[in-house]
Amino acid sequence: MxxxxxxxxxxxxxxxxxxxxxxxxxxxxxxxxxxxxxxxxxxxxRDDREISAQQRKFIYALFRDISNWSGDMPEYIKQLFKMWFEEWRDVDEFSLRDAEKSVAAELITFMLDFVAEHDVPLKFKPLDALEPDDIKHWEYMSLINGFDVIDGSKPVELAHGEHAVGMGRDRDAISNVGNTVFSLSHAHHVELHRVGLPEFKSKYHINGVLVTSEILRELESRGRRFGTVRE
Known part of the structure; x- marks a missing residue:
């Protein structure tokens, strides 16, 4: 071509x-x-905007954290993920010095998917560096893989957003399709209720995940049920 x-x-x-x-x-x-x-x-x-300093810093922090988790050298992790990303995206070799901003965002999401699927501990908050569309994907990954959307910690509680279950209702007997949920640690769940939903969403720039029947099936296939949601 x-x-x-x-x-x-x-x-x-x-x-x-x-x-x-x-x-x-x-x-x-x-x-x-x-x-x-x-x-x-x-x-x-073509996205003519070059990779931002924040994106570059975030990517190299990911290299270090994955290196600490795997025991491999950061430079090896860097070359490995560049190769995987180039194969996945079907592109020629690119440089992190002058990559397009949108390509850098794709690489970050690509690496965070690996982090989520392999339970790699992070020393920073991914929400601080993600673009809005990538935050939405990170929220989904946190829900499916069961870690806190804000800091990646475990264990988590599934917190309702706008459509709360309410006191005294059987959480196992109702459908959560159409509800908005957040995957949060107990501390962040308590914070949500303390400051209120609008302030919580504004502070962390998140909107929650709208539950679909497909998401319910995926969660159940992983042994996770909405009956454990706390209010």
Missing amino acids: KIFQAYPTKKAGNEIIFRFENDESANKFMATYQLFKQTLVEIQV
């Missing part, structure tokens, strides 16, 4: 005009297009 760079300049209905850097680039594109008799061109939007 050959890659060309062009910039959208005008939209008219469902048609968009692209501008190439110069005539030579445009001519090369057309020559390639006609040579292979293509009828469809795949367009990828």
Whole structure:
């Protein structure tokens, strides 16, 4: 696959005009297009924002924590995860010095999935470095894997959000589909009730996980039930 760079300049209905850097680039594109008799061109939007200092710091902290957990050297962990990530994303080698910000965010989520699935202890709070869309995924992983969404600690309690179970109701007899829940340590669960849901969500930039029937089945397959939810 050959890659060309062009910039959208005008939209008219469902048609968009692209501008190439110069005539030579445009001519090369057309020559390639006609040579292979293509009828469809795949367009990828490039994120021109470079990796942030916070993202880079977070990634190297992950390398160190996984290194401490596995007993391997941090540099080995770095090269290993770069290789795994490149294979998973099907991309050529990239550098952490000038990676796109969106690619760095993908790498962080990729590594945090490994952390969640292998119960790797962390020395920092992932929420401090995640983008909003990645926070949503981290909340889901914390619920499914049973660790505190804020600091990764165990054990946890499943706390209800907007739709509380209420006192005196049989938690095993009701459906939690449509309820919002949080995976929290006892201390953070107590904090939620002490400060109230709006302040808690604002402080940690989390929204909870909306329970679906698929999530219930996944939790039950792991031996976890909503009957253990505390109010």
